[in-house]
Every structure is written in structure tokens, then in C-alpha cells.
Amino acid sequence: MRAIVYHRYGSPDVLQLEQIPTPTPADTGVLIRVRAASVNPIDWHFVRGMPYGFRMMSGLRVPKETRLGMDIAGTVETVGAGVTQFKPGDDVFGVCRGAFAEYASTPATALALKPANLSFAQAGSVAVAALTALQSLRDKAHIRPGQKVLINGASGGVGTFAVQIARSLGAEVTGVCSTRNVGLVQSLGAHRVIDYAHEDFTQSGQRYDIFVDCIGNHPLSACRRILAPKGMCIVVGGQSGKWVSPMDRLIAARAMSWFVSQNFVSIMAQWSQSGLAFLAGLMASGQVTPAIDRTYSLAEVPDAIRYLETGHAQGKVAIIV
Numbered sequence: 001m002r003a004i005v006y007h008r009y010g011s012p013d014v015l016q017l018e019q020i021p022t023p024t025p026a027d028t029g030v031l032i033r034v035r036a037a038s039v040n041p042i043d044w045h046f047v048r049g050m051p052y053g054f055r056m057m058s059g060l061r062v063p064k065e066t067r068l069g070m071d072i073a074g075t076v077e078t079v080g081a082g083v084t085q086f087k088p089g090d091d092v093f094g095v096c097r098g099a100f101a102e103y104a105s106t107p108a109t110a111l112a113l114k115p116a117n118l119s120f121a122q123a124g125s126v127a128v129a130a131l132t133a134l135q136s137l138r139d140k141a142h143i144r145p146g147q148k149v150l151i152n153g154a155s156g157g158v159g160t161f162a163v164q165i166a167r168s169l170g171a172e173v174t175g176v177c178s179t180r181n182v183g184l185v186q187s188l189g190a191h192r193v194i195d196y197a198h199e200d201f202t203q204s205g206q207r208y209d210i211f212v213d214c215i216g217n218h219p220l221s222a223c224r225r226i227l228a229p230k231g232m233c234i235v236v237g238g239q240s241g242k243w244v245s246p247m248d249r250l251i252a253a254r255a256m257s258w259f260v261s262q263n264f265v266s267i268m269a270q271w272s273q274s275g276l277a278f279l280a281g282l283m284a285s286g287q288v289t290p291a292i293d294r295t296y297s298l299a300e301v302p303d304a305i306r307y308l309e310t311g312h313a314q315g316k317v318a319i320i321v
């Protein structure tokens, strides 16, 4: 089968489309004929091995894992002996290591059935970004109807899901984006949109119960100003640096909580079958629809990653296999 493979860190130029053996699923695993995938910032962190601190996990000198891609949608080809939940022919979506390939194997617990109203490109764009948004809002912030929620980076992969999920859970949603994305964020259901080119949301005097920060372009002390006295700031992402950023912001957020009345937390999204099933329900009922910006072929994964790396994608960037 053909797969995107890399053997050293570097720019997306190090990615190659190679012939490799088709994986065999473990007893608890599923082999999927991949129909679509999508790129996430974590993919270019893996390719570049940046920040350097990241290499403690991904391999110090060369990447430990040569396959890339985490979001997947496709059709079940075979299942391991211990899998009863899925059968060959089922259309599924979820999380996987090595999704940029014609076939990929992943634990059954990392998958859910694809809602019939979703295309493969849409379903393949869900997992990492939507689980991050869901786990931030529902599991960290315990979002309740009527709460005021601010999403910084509302036009990105995580943000486009966060706006829709917060709205579907009954919150009053404000999204922060640039002028060209105001229409997109409004169409996703935001009650109010702040154009960052014209307004600094930390200076508005508004207070929010929940602040989901996908960008990290304001000091945490400024973020504190916009929180209600018992409000929560969830640090999802931050500005990338050479050594540890954005990891340092995630750690600083936790430390900040010890000194102030508001809650500052960071999130590291978890693979969760119940989360995927919950998202499938929201998507089947039309409350959440993945916003796809561009699509690329498997051979064009390096271009897709280059585009995402600009930091200006509008929603998700899909890979059609």
C-alpha cells in the first residue's frame, strides 16, 4: 500500500509517498481502508520535531514513528479477533496513528460509526480538533446553557468546532477571528464576532464564564481581565517556539490558577470513543458540521501541511485518499 512516510525531521519536504506493507490489526484493532484524513498542527510538530522539547516524546535524533496523520475516516476492511463492535464494510471515523495512507490500523476504541449525512472528507476532519473542543467545553469547563463563552481562534480547526459545540450546548458564544472570517464564524452560530484587526477582546470590558484560547497571543494576565470571578480559561494552543513553546504556556496556565480566583487550565485532548459517539450525534442532527477549507490528495500531504503551517486555514484541511 502507499503511505506518507518520513525518516528524519525537517520541513514537509522530508515527507515521501512510499510503498510499505499493509498493517495487520491487533486483536483489539481494526484495519481501515482510508477514504479521508485531515491535517492538524500536531502533524507539523511531528515532522519538524519542534519545539525541541517535543522530541522527548517523538524521538530525540530521528522520529520513532515514521508514519503520520491522526484523523481518519474510512471503511472497515478487517477486525481483530476480539472486536465485536465493528464489522467489515462499516463506515467509521476517529483517531489513528498513520492515517496518511491507503490502509491504517487503530484500536476499535478509537473509532465510532460515521454519521450517514457526513461525507468521508467531513468525517475525516473531525477527531483531534472536535475532541479538543468538546473536552475543553464539556469535560474541563462543564459548560451550562446561558453561559458566556469566548473562543479565540474561532475560524481554525479547533475553533470552528468549539463555536458549534458551545452553541449546541446552549451557550452564548462570541468568536474572535479576522475580518475575512467574520461571515464563516457567524454562519457557524456565533452570537457575536470580534474582528481582531479592529478590536482587542482583552480591552472590551466584557467578562466571560469560559474562555477557550486556541491562539495564545495575549498574556495570561490580560486573559484574566475578561473572565468572570469564577470563570475558566482553557489554554488549547499557543505561539510556537524553538525550544518549548507552546508547552510553557500550558504549564504557566496551570500555575496561574494557584494564585487567582479564576480557573486556568490546559488541555491535552484524549482519544475517546464516547467523545466520538457524542460528536457523531451532534453531527447526525445537524448541530455540528465540519467546516472544510481545502482538500488535498494523499500525494499532496506535504502541501497540505505547508498550508496549515501558515496558521491561516479557515476550518479544516482535508486529505482525500
Ligand SMILES: NC(=O)c1ccc[n+]([C@@H]2O[C@H](COP(=O)([O-])OP(=O)(O)OC[C@H]3O[C@@H](n4cnc5c(N)ncnc54)[C@H](OP(=O)(O)O)[C@@H]3O)[C@@H](O)[C@H]2O)c1
Binding pocket: 040, 041, 042, 128, 129, 132, 152, 153, 154, 155, 156, 157, 158, 159, 176, 177, 178, 179, 180, 181, 196, 214, 215, 217, 235, 236, 237, 238, 246, 267, 268, 269, 308, 311, 312, 313, 314, 315
Ligand atoms: N491541546 C490540545 O490537545 C490541542 C489539540 C489540537 C490543537 N491544539 C493547538 O491549538 C491551536 C489551534 O489549533 P487549530 O487546529 O485550530 O489550528 P489552525 O486551524 O491552524 O488555526 C488557524 C486559525 O487561527 C486563526 N488565527 C490566527 N491568528 C489569530 C489571532 N491572532 N486571533 C484569532 N485567530 C487567529 C486563523 O485565522 P486568520 O488567518 O484569519 O487569522 C486561522 O483560521 C494550535 O496551537 C494547536 O497546536 C491543541
